[in-house]
Amino acid sequence: MKAHEGMYIGGAWRPAVGSDIIEVVNPADEQVIGQVPAGIADDVDAAVRAARAALPAWAATPPAERAARLTALRDVLVARKDEIAETVTAELGSPLPFSQGVHVGVPILVAGSYAELAATHAFEEKVGNSVVRQEPVGVVGAITPWNYPLHQIVAKVAPALAAGCTVVLKPAEDTPLTAQLFAEAVHEAGVPAGVFNLVTGLGPVAGQALAEHEGVDLVSFTGSTAVGRKIGATAGAAIKKVALELGGKSANVILPSADLAKAVGVGVANVMSNSGQTCSAWTRMLVHREQYDEAVELAAAAAAKYGDRIGPVVNAKQRERVQGYIDKGVSEGARLVVGGTEGPGERGYFVQPTVFADVNPEMTIAQEEIFGPVLSILRYEDEDDAVRIANGTVYGLAGAVWAGDDAEAAAFALRLETGQVDINGGRFNPRAPFGGYKQSGVGRELGAHGLAEYLQTKSLQFQER
Numbered sequence: 096m097k098a099h100e101g102m103y104i105g106g107a108w109r110p111a112v113g114s115d116i117i118e119v120v121n122p123a124d125e126q127v128i129g130q131v132p133a134g135i136a137d138d139v140d141a142a143v144r145a146a147r148a149a150l151p152a153w154a155a156t157p158p159a160e161r162a163a164r165l166t167a168l169r170d171v172l173v174a175r176k177d178e179i180a181e182t183v184t185a186e187l188g189s190p191l192p193f194s195q196g197v198h199v200g201v202p203i204l205v206a207g208s209y210a211e212l213a214a215t216h217a218f219e220e221k222v223g224n225s226v227v228r229q230e231p232v233g234v235v236g237a238i239t240p241w242n243y244p245l246h247q248i249v250a251k252v253a254p255a256l257a258a259g260c261t262v263v264l265k266p267a268e269d270t271p272l273t274a275q276l277f278a279e280a281v282h283e284a285g286v287p288a289g290v291f292n293l294v295t296g297l298g299p300v301a302g303q304a305l306a307e308h309e310g311v312d313l314v315s316f317t318g319s320t321a322v323g324r325k326i327g328a329t330a331g332a333a334i335k336k337v338a339l340e341l342g343g344k345s346a347n348v349i350l351p352s353a354d355l356a357k358a359v360g361v362g363v364a365n366v367m368s369n370s371g372q373t374c375s376a377w378t379r380m381l382v383h384r385e386q387y388d389e390a391v392e393l394a395a396a397a398a399a400k401y402g403d404r405i406g407p408v409v410n411a412k413q414r415e416r417v418q419g420y421i422d423k424g425v426s427e428g429a430r431l432v433v434g435g436t437e438g439p440g441e442r443g444y445f446v447q448p449t450v451f452a453d454v455n456p457e458m459t460i461a462q463e464e465i466f467g468p469v470l471s472i473l474r475y476e477d478e479d480d481a482v483r484i485a486n487g488t489v490y491g492l493a494g495a496v497w498a499g500d501d502a503e504a505a506a507f508a509l510r511l512e513t514g515q516v517d518i519n520g521g522r523f524n525p526r527a528p529f530g531g532y533k534q535s536g537v538g539r540e541l542g543a544h545g546l547a548e549y550l551q552t553k554s555l556q557f558q559e560r
């Protein structure tokens with residue numbers, strides 16, 4: 096695609112107020128592939144005004160018509176799927192088949208699910224002598240990360256639009272081209288002017304201006320815990336609704352009765368996919384001491400097979416961060432069984448698939464989110480020990496449990512302090528709520544629970560009912 100020089104505000108591409116630009120780099124070969132404007136507070140202000148102006152009419156639009164626009168949006172994403180996949184690959188570096196299957200496939204499912212929910216959700220119910228209405232919260236400020244560039248946008252914008260909210264989006268600086276493509280798709284889908292607005296820019300400038308703007312009623316943020324904490328504090332001071340999807344350090348717990356080879360194989364694939372840049376990745380594998388050595392061997396073989404088939408990480412800074420964690424793992428005494436800090440080639444921000452064994456629960460690599468293709472394998476003594484280790488971080492976003500049968504795995508899953516658990520490799524459900532316990536966040540995305548984040552209730556009491 097050709098990058099836009101302006102911001103998508105009030106239904107048109109308008110020149111940016113400032114003159115700063117962001118260069119978009121392909122992390123696989125370090126070439127500049129385009130540039131977009133770096134928005135400032137004035138751009139954000141214009142976008143919020145457009146969103147406010149569009150709010151009354153969109154909020155009053157019948158849900159069936161909002162559903163029709165979301166169906167049209169889903170159809171445009173389908174029609175332009177190749178172009179979107181190529182754009183994600185160009186600016187994120189993920190291998191093209193993964194971009195096609197996941198980076199484009201999942202948002203199409205999610206957009207479709209919200210088209211359906213908008214049409215079928217009961218926005219009004221009777222409770223005794225009251226009518227309880229669910230009304231849109233208002234103008235949404237959405238701030239998204241680069242790791243799943245389109246999914247993170249659709250997971251906020253689709254439910255917001257379904258609810259009758261209007262939106263200003265500030266996407267990640269590393270992946271603005273996918274966001275511009277999304278804005279084109281919204282336009283093509285016939286969504287009225289001002290209902291969706293895009294301001295590209297830097298987090299501490301455009302992102303902060305959006306989070307602080309008085310005209311924003313709800314801030315929905317996905318990204319690091321450090322920035323999320325700041326955004327939560329700002330929203331709290333303004334008594335503003337906030338949704339935070341933050342980091343994770345999820346556990347993949349393999350119980351002794353499980354199919355070990357399958358559990359390890361799927362576990363390694365989960366961590367290596369998207370080069371480890373997945374907030375819900377199962378970056379800690381927990382194995383019973385009697386199966387530990389075998390699991391480490393299986394994981395090492397599985398990871399080595401990935402070799403150069405995984406893409407780069409998103410930028411040079413992320414590569415340095417990840418390499419720093421690998422060094423830290425070695426210096427704290429974990430055993431490096433595959434991978435390491437050496438980049439495999441001269442160009443591109445590649446990190447080798449890396450596996451650590453003999454990782455203790457208190458080591459940095461077992462506690463902090465690495466966001467790279469790095470797996471830590473930990474040993475547990477018994478079930479209580481496994482629960483303690485699994486729950487022993489500040490995070491609680493996702494996880495997995497493997498056992499001989501689903502009932503045993505599910506019983507263990509109930510003891511985990513986390514928002515989502517895959518049972519024996521259960522498959523992704525785009526309508527299941529996703530979000531964190533503890534410091535992994537506030538609120539839920541996807542499905543009816545994701546829609547509820549964008550609604551507030553009003554109750555009307557009648558004499559008789």
Ligand code: NAP
Nearest residue numbers: 239240266267268297298302303318319322341342374466
């Ligand atoms: P980040 O800084 O939290 O970025 C997320 C979004 O917030 C981006 O759009 C970013 O803009 C924006 N932002 C940054 N500072 C802001 C501020 N002061 N006010 C408002 N918005 C702000 O995350 P990152 O730097 O891209 O990645 C750092 C680490 O965060 C990763 O290594 C990983 O551990 C974690 N992370 C987690 C997720 C997740 O899904 N949970 C996703 C991405 C990253 P810019 O793009 O300009 O920075």
Ligand code: MG
Nearest residue numbers: 298299319322
């Ligand atoms: Mg950042």
